[in-house]
Each structure stands twice: as C-alpha cells, then as structure tokens.
Amino acid sequence: MITKEDKALVRQCIAMILAQGADAARVTLNRSVEELVATLNGEVDKVTRCEDSSLALDIFIDGRFGSFSTNRTQADALESFVRKAADMARAMEPDPLRKLPAAERKAADAVTGLEAGLYDAAQEAVTPAQRVQNALKAAAWGKCPAPEGMVLLSEEGEYSDSCNDNLIMDSEGLECCHTETSFDYGVEVTVADAQGRKYSGYAWDSSSRAEGLDAEGCGRRALERACARRDSPALPGGQYTMVVDSEVAGKLVTPLLNALNGYSLQQGNSFLDGSLGQKIFADGMTLLDIPRTKGLQGAKYYDSEGVATADKPIIEGGVVKQYFLNTYMAGKMGMAPTVESATKVKMMPWPRSGPEQARDRAALLRRCRSGIIVTDFNGGNCNPATGDFSYGIEGFLFEDGVLVRPVDGMLITGNMKILWQHFLAAADDARPCLSKLIPTLAFSSVDFSGE
Amino acid sequence: MKLKTNGFGVSLEDLQALVAEGLSGGGDWCDLFFEYSAYTSLMLRDGIVSSGGCHEDYGCGIRVLNGEKTGYAYAESTDMRALRKAARSAASIASGGSVKACGTPHSVECPHNLYPARRDWREVESAAIISTLQRIESEIRRRESRTLKVMATFSCDMSEVLMFNSLGELTQDLRPMGSLAVTAIFSNGKKVINNNASRSYRAGAEMLGDSVVNALVEEVVRGIDEAFEARRPRGGKMSVVMGAGASGILLHEAMGHAFEADFNRKGQSVFSERMGQKICRSGISIVDDGCLPGNRGACNFDDEGVPGQKTYMVTDGVLTSFLHDRISAKFYGVAPTGNGRRESFRYNPIPRMRATYMENGSDGSVEDLIASVKKGIYVDRFSNGQVKIGEGDFTFFVKSGRLIENGRLTAPVSDINIIGNGPRALADIRAVASDLTIDEGQWTCGKEQSAPVSCGIPSVLVEHLTVGGGQ
Numbered sequence: 004m005i006t007k008e009d010k011a012l013v014r015q016c017i018a019m020i021l022a023q024g025a026d027a028a029r030v031t032l033n034r035s036v037e038e039l040v041a042t043l044n045g046e047v048d049k050v051t052r053c054e055d056s057s058l059a060l061d062i063f064i065d066g067r068f069g070s071f072s073t074n075r076t077q078a079d080a081l082e083s084f085v086r087k088a089a090d091m092a093r094a095m096e097p098d099p100l101r102k103l104p105a106a107e108r109k110a111a112d113a114v115t116g117l118e119a120g121l122y123d124a125a126q127e128a129v130t131p132a133q134r135v136q137n138a139l140k141a142a143a144w145g146k147c148p149a150p151e152g153m154v155l156l157s158e159e160g161e162y163s164d165s166c167n168d169n170l171i172m173d174s175e176g177l178e179c180c181h182t183e184t185s186f187d188y189g190v191e192v193t194v195a196d197a198q199g200r201k202y203s204g205y206a207w208d209s210s211s212r213a214e215g216l217d218a219e220g221c222g223r224r225a226l227e228r229a230c231a232r233r234d235s236p237a238l239p240g241g242q243y244t245m246v247v248d249s250e251v252a253g254k255l256v257t258p259l260l261n262a263l264n265g266y267s268l269q270q271g272n273s274f275l276d277g278s279l280g281q282k283i284f285a286d287g288m289t290l291l292d293i294p295r296t297k298g299l300q301g302a303k304y305y306d307s308e309g310v311a312t313a314d315k316p317i318i319e320g321g322v323v324k325q326y327f328l329n330t331y332m333a334g335k336m337g338m339a340p341t342v343e344s345a346t347k348v349k350m351m352p353w354p355r356s357g358p359e360q361a362r363d364r365a366a367l368l369r370r371c372r373s374g375i376i377v378t379d380f381n382g383g384n385c386n387p388a389t390g391d392f393s394y395g396i397e398g399f400l401f402e403d404g405v406l407v408r409p410v411d412g413m414l415i416t417g418n419m420k421i422l423w424q425h426f427l428a429a430a431d432d433a434r435p436c437l438s439k440l441i442p443t444l445a446f447s448s449v450d451f452s453g454e
Numbered sequence: 455m456k457l458k459t460n461g462f463g464v465s466l467e468d469l470q471a472l473v474a475e476g477l478s479g480g481g482d483w484c485d486l487f488f489e490y491s492a493y494t495s496l497m498l499r500d501g502i503v504s505s506g507g508c509h510e511d512y513g514c515g516i517r518v519l520n521g522e523k524t525g526y527a528y529a530e531s532t533d534m535r536a537l538r539k540a541a542r543s544a545a546s547i548a549s550g551g552s553v554k555a556c557g558t559p560h561s562v563e564c565p566h567n568l569y570p571a572r573r574d575w576r577e578v579e580s581a582a583i584i585s586t587l588q589r590i591e592s593e594i595r596r597r598e599s600r601t602l603k604v605m606a607t608f609s610c611d612m613s614e615v616l617m618f619n620s621l622g623e624l625t626q627d628l629r630p631m632g633s634l635a636v637t638a639i640f641s642n643g644k645k646v647i648n649n650n651a652s653r654s655y656r657a658g659a660e661m662l663g664d665s666v667v668n669a670l671v672e673e674v675v676r677g678i679d680e681a682f683e684a685r686r687p688r689g690g691k692m693s694v695v696m697g698a699g700a701s702g703i704l705l706h707e708a709m710g711h712a713f714e715a716d717f718n719r720k721g722q723s724v725f726s727e728r729m730g731q732k733i734c735r736s737g738i739s740i741v742d743d744g745c746l747p748g749n750r751g752a753c754n755f756d757d758e759g760v761p762g763q764k765t766y767m768v769t770d771g772v773l774t775s776f777l778h779d780r781i782s783a784k785f786y787g788v789a790p791t792g793n794g795r796r797e798s799f800r801y802n803p804i805p806r807m808r809a810t811y812m813e814n815g816s817d818g819s820v821e822d823l824i825a826s827v828k829k830g831i832y833v834d835r836f837s838n839g840q841v842k843i844g845e846g847d848f849t850f851f852v853k854s855g856r857l858i859e860n861g862r863l864t865a866p867v868s869d870i871n872i873i874g875n876g877p878r879a880l881a882d883i884r885a886v887a888s889d890l891t892i893d894e895g896q897w898t899c900g901k902e903q904s905a906p907v908s909c910g911i912p913s914v915l916v917e918h919l920t921v922g923g924g925q
Contacts, residue, residue, distance in 0.1 A: 043720065052527040052543040053800065057511075070507040074530045084510065091494075091508055094580035098504035131546065156721040193722045193844040201724055201844035232845075240690050241925050270499070270603045271639045272648055335500070382707075382840030382849030383871040383922075388639065388648045391686070393871035393922035395840070395849040412847060414871050414922035416689060450925045452689025 005116050005170045005180040009034075012076060013058070013172045019082055020062055021174060023089035027103050029061040029173040029309070037165035040134045044158055045144030047135055053165075060085070062092040068101035100334035103308075108340065109177050110305035110312070116168065116182035120298040121211040126164050126184040129213070138162035141188045143222025149194055153230050156201065157193040160222065164213070177309040185300075186213050190221040194229045202235075204228030209436040211300050228378075231399075235409030237453035238400060244374030245415065245449040246367055246401070249432050251379055253348075253439035256290065258385040258392065258419050260345050263317065263325065265332025267387055274390030274420060275323065284321040285426040287353030291316050292325070293440075294346035300436055306343040317345060349440035352431040363432040364443040369404030370428065371445050375413075376401055383414070390419035396451075413453040422446055462488045462514070462532045462616055466559050469618045471534075473556040475541035476518045476525075477620060480551030483519035483780070484544070485619035487757060488532065489799040495609040496580065498587040506580065515799040516540045520548035522719070522781050526802040557622030564627070565761060568745060568752040571630040571658025575610040578659045583608050586634075586662050593671040594638055598678060602646070603639040608632075610659075617759040625759035631750070631906065632661045633896045638674050640681075647681045649674050649853075652896035654750045654906070677854055680866035687857055687867050689923030693830035693884075694872065694916050695823045695858065699891035700836050702909025704916070705740055705810050707839035707848040708876040711901065713742075713767045713775075714793070714805040715782030717843045724846035724877055725773060733773050734880040737815055740768040742777055744792050744808040750897065750908045751808035758794035758803050765791040768880075779805045797903035807899060811910035815886020820913035823885050825861040831921055832856045832863055833872070846876035871922040879916055887913035 069092030206224035333340035383394030476484030525547030744762035779794030839850035892910035
C-alpha cells in the first residue's frame, strides 16, 4: 500500500528536479514484493524473495526532455542522480511537443490505490509454510499417473504471491496510485512415449484474490496437455478453417493493438495507418478496452502519464474507433490525445445471439465442423508496416466438431488485415485472468504450411 | 589481507558474515553477487534526438544451494541489515545438517580482459552520441531517396560486478556494452517497407567510429529494391541455404538451448540421453564461446565467478558437452563451463549461451551450396526465434531471402517463419561452407531472463525444413 512516506519521497524528488531549473516533472514510484516457491518432481526446488522499489523521473527542462530511473532512493544518492539527470536532459535537442498532459485529462479518482478492487490483504498473511503447501498442491507428480504408454519425466511447478504498488505525481498536482495483489500457479510437465519422444504441456491460473484458484487443476491439465500431443505429425499444407483456443488467441490481437499505437502510426510503421473511422475488419469484430471494470485483473484507472483511462471501443463492428496517442504522439500527429495504450482488452462474442452463436470452444468446433484448432504458437512474427505474418503452431485436426488427432510442425502465414476479414466467430469463454480477454476465435481460409 | 571490494561499501568481514548467514541453515554453497549498472539511452526520431535518459540499478543477490535446490533473495542496497535479511531468506532452502564455514578470502584474477574499454562510456558527452545518430540518419537519406523515417537508438551500459562465494573466491568485473540500432521506413509510393540493423559490442566509446556507422547504413539500405518486390513463397518442406552470420540463430534455437544443462539435468531436453553419441555428420563442430574479445556474449567471468571459456558442445559430429552452471556441473561431475549467467542481481544464475557458432566446414562456398539446390530458399536476415525444449521443435522468423530455383537465386521473399526439429535439422545439415561469420547484431536471449548473446555460422545447407507461405 502507498504510504504518506512514499508520497513525501515522490514530492521531495519533484522538488529536487524543479530546484535544478526544470519547468515540469513527473515522478513514478514502483514497488513490489514477491515470494515464490518452485517445485521439481514434487519437491521444493527453489524459494525466492524479491523486494523492489524504484523511482522513474520524467524531466521537462528548457524545452527539452529526458526520462530516468533509479533504485537508490536515499536522499544524498537521489540528489546526485537528479543533478546528473537534469544535466543530461538539458543536453537533448529542444522539442516543444514534450509536455505534461492537460489537467482535465488526468485521473482524479485513483486516490487510495484500492479503487480498481485488486488488492487482497490475505497476501500479507501468507506464511512460508503455506507457500510450500500451495506449490506442492499444484503438482501432479505422484498424484496423477501418466496414461498407459506414457512416462512422466519431469514436472516443474511454481506458486507465487506478490503485491505491486504504483504512485505517480507531477509538478502540476497530479496524484494517482494503484495497488494490486497477485496469486499465481503454473506447472509444466514433460512426458515421453514408448519410443522416447518427448512432449510438454503447461497450465496456469492467476488471480488478484487468494480464493477461487484451481491449483490442483494446473498439474493435471499440464499432464493432459502434454499427453495429448503424442504422435502429432504435420498435415499436408493447404487452406483450412482455423479455430484458435482462447488461451493463446491474444497473439492475433497484439499486432492490431501495436499498429493502432501512435509510436507506430506516426512513423508510418503501421499497417493500420489511416484506418481511424474506416471499416477494416469483418462485421462481427468488436474489441473493447475496459480498464475500469472493478475487480477485473489488469484494470487500472490511469496510464503512465496519469491520464484517466475509460471504457471505450477500439474496433466496433469492424470499424476502427480509437488510436492510442499519448500527449507527445498526439502533438506530433496533430490529433487529440487518448491514452498511451490499451489497458484491458476484451473481444465481444460473435454472433451474439441466434442458432449460430457458440459460447465455448466445443460449440465453436461443432459450428465450424472441420479444420485445425490452434492450441499454442511456436515463434513467428508480424511485420508492423505491412501486417504480413507467419507463426509456428501446434494444435489438433478436428472433423465433425470433434478432435481427431494432434498436429505439430505447421505454420500459418498471411496478412493481419485479411485474416481479420476472414473472422467467422468468437465464443464467450475467455478466462478473466488472461491479460487480454480474447475468447476462442474462428477464421476461414487460413494458409497452413506443413508436410 | 587487503582485497578490494570495489565501491559497494562492504568489507571482507561483511562478505564473510553474509556467507555465514547464508550457510546458517545447513546449505552447502552460498554466493553473493553485487552489481551497480548504469544504462544510458538516446533516441533519434524525426530528425532530432529529443528523448533519452539514464537508468541505474544497484543491489546484491544472495544465493544458497542445498544440493541442487536454490534459495535466492536480494537487497536493493548494501546496507548490512538489508543484506542479512536477504541472506536469511535464501538460507531457508536448507534446514538442518552441519553448518559449513566460509573459505579464506582470496582474489581470483581475470586471465585476460576481453573487453578493455579504451574510452569509458561514463565520460562521453551526449553531444558526441547525438552527432553519431544524426550522421546515421543523414547517410541513410543520402543513400536512399525513398526513405520515409529513420529511428536510431544508442544505448550503453557499464556494469560493475563483485562476486564472493563460500570458497572465499572474490571476483570482480567491469562490463561495458555499447549498442546502436536503426530502423528505417521506406516507401515507393505504392508500398511501405521497413528495414533494421544493429551493432552491439562489449566495448567502450571507441566503437563509435566511422566503421560502425558505415556498416549500419550499408545494412539498412541494402536490398531495398528486392524488399519492395518481395513476395511470399509457396510454403512447404524444402531445402534451406542459410547465409553466413545471422543464420547462427539456427544453432541458438535448434541446438543451443537443448544443450543447456538445466534442461538436461531435469530430463526435459531432447538431447538428455545423447551425450557421447553422434548427432550430426562428421566435420561439424558447434561451439559456445565466452572468449571472443569485445563480443556481445564475451564473459571475463560468468555470473558465478567462473572464468570465461570456450566450450565445444559438438565435436566432429559427436555431442561432447552441455553448457553448465555450478549446479549442473556438480550433478554431472564435470567442471563448470562458465555458462552460469543472469540478467541482474535480481535473478539467480542459470545455464545460458554466450556466443554460439559452428566452425568452418569444407564443402565450398555459399555459391556452391546454392548451386546444389534444385528448389529451395536462401535466407540471410532474421528477427526472432523460439524453441520447445522437450519436443525440440524450433522456429525462426526470416526478414529476407530469395527463392532458389535450379541452383540459382531468383525472386526475393520476406516475412516467413521456418519451423523444424532440432535433432532432425542437425542430422539434415548436408553441407557447410568455409565462410564463418560472427554476427554483431544486438541479440538478446529471453530464457526466463534477458541475456546478451551473439551467434554465428558459416553458410549451411539444411534439408527438409518447413517454410511458411501461401497455399
């Protein structure tokens, strides 16, 4: 939790910067505590304790700008650092577009840090012995036997809990804070078949609340996923209907968000340049930013400039509704500023009603009848200027809505705009702990390369 | 005895006391990793350098080992109260057993300084760097009239490290790193493309000369005509000729990670049971080398205080060594190979690559390799890669290349992923040229933590890789 002393430190730092002749300053305090217990094959393998605290300084001086950070926050070390930082900021070239955001854009409702509803006091009460118990609870080793013909070779598990505090203040009266706890489980298993071929599987769960997590399910699901990969040769290349599991579907949204960011748009390094207000994607594609849903992991009331976030559409019915423009990029582009980036993205189900609606993965597979469902990506990239992409995938062939066999060693290749024009459907099954709430998706006519 | 403990404000007695605290639970190893790093960056965008800054990070990581189990904690100060608290947290990995004593402190000298910065980054004026960035932009615009935008970034890091362990070994290192990276956007009125290039060295400001500027500019403007024409190939399995240098990403992803001993110790790697076996054709040797002077992957010492060394992983086609930290070396009963590396004092060390490359072969030139392929692809620029350790399935993303048709380079291609399987790809290397090049780009490996690495390779011909493309 942010304390009076934290605020005093940040105010003191701002005063030090202004004393160096700065016109304005913004200072952010980031602090976190994390405790972690890792297991290997059902035994404790590692315990770690992490305590971090640092200050990030944005200095506006003589029409120039610089950004700095330090974790040495004792007064004498900080004063010396601020002096050097101010000197370096003065050495930059002048840029009149560097300035603090206008007062009316700044968040005024993140006062205690608890507004987003993401703090659970139970985190402070977790004991070392409980952490060990939690980590062991997630393990499948010794509890879930591998199916016949498979051997469980290795299992690595992890439990961690953490508390993260953020305080941002500027020389024009901004004061915002945010506190968030996190409880996380993750398990990765490696199995081998009778021929010695190895397969791995991973499962995780996470929440800002200690209660309601499926620890035991992590090891079991990781084992199931690894064993399901057995004997997974590539299919012949061709065009297939592609379903993408919700767990990994965010990978196909990230390039869109990057392309809508001012840093890409202003440099002409965006395949969505000039797309604002245009219908670029399929009718059913609606993507929202919902940073103000209280209690939803990842919610936050302000961005890194202290600008108030808002629940808004990013893409609605295939039409681009929003660019992400911070104060500087908006100035450069001669446009109205928005927020620096998307905070908590949610894709709406499609179709939203009627017989074609598929609420979950199984229903979506039935609706699509046959194709390939992607359950994980293996590398790849998307060219930000053109939207051309190519990703390695693994997943399953499905026919008549039922999984037939695993596939591996294949690639999907295409262009982001065209892919999203071929968007068929979105289920409604995104787990709230996903960083992006993207449900299971379906696309038509995707190029798969394989055997 | 007087040993320097650098500028961290701790005495030898303090170091011994902290190790004693770490071993107090019955652990059998304790080490301390003090680090002060100062990172500076400057960015040119739209013709001006109007953003930049400095970031400093200071603290000490304390690790206690109990067999192969690890206790780890750190403090962001060198105040003894904070350090003792961290040592007690790390000590909790052990409970019971005899308490070991700390060895007598003694300094371990660096046999050869692999990165003697002749000009300390801390003494370089921003104006000199700004002028270098501006020169890069003006040269690119002079060379290529279709230039739309240029973004050029400079960064440097000076990291002071002091390590002490329960054997009493005291090790110090001063690690410079300087990097320049350029992204340029070009337009021919119909199509927009981007191109990038970077250079990174464990060196001081002496690297900021004409040669690095010229090399970057040359790489950024090279192949622009082809890039405007580039198209996707028809995807599928084919022969791939990988050009010398950056194609070393093949070794890093397809083999290097699977040779890291933590994955093998835990039975996860596809190579776990293959030590001493022939895994590719004779004549192929694959090395991980921490001793290339000024190289981004060079290590006077690794982050466990083990001197930098050159490790043959594959010798004449036979798997001869994994890459070890102290934990895995003890497990396998071998000497550490100097691969125990970490991102910063916030992380415990784990086996990591340094500069990974294949030694020269004797199958002629890259032209000979291309001439031997009826239908395939030649690739020479990459952006990123990934591997699944257990399965051995790897990918890397190709920024540019050309089709090979009947032994000749034809249409340019770009933005394709290539996928393969490590052991199979190794076995499918059909020819190795004699043009070994170590790439000098800003490669960073992301295995749990970030670590600067480099890679290299002579031109090689690999059969049966799956290339992404249209259908």
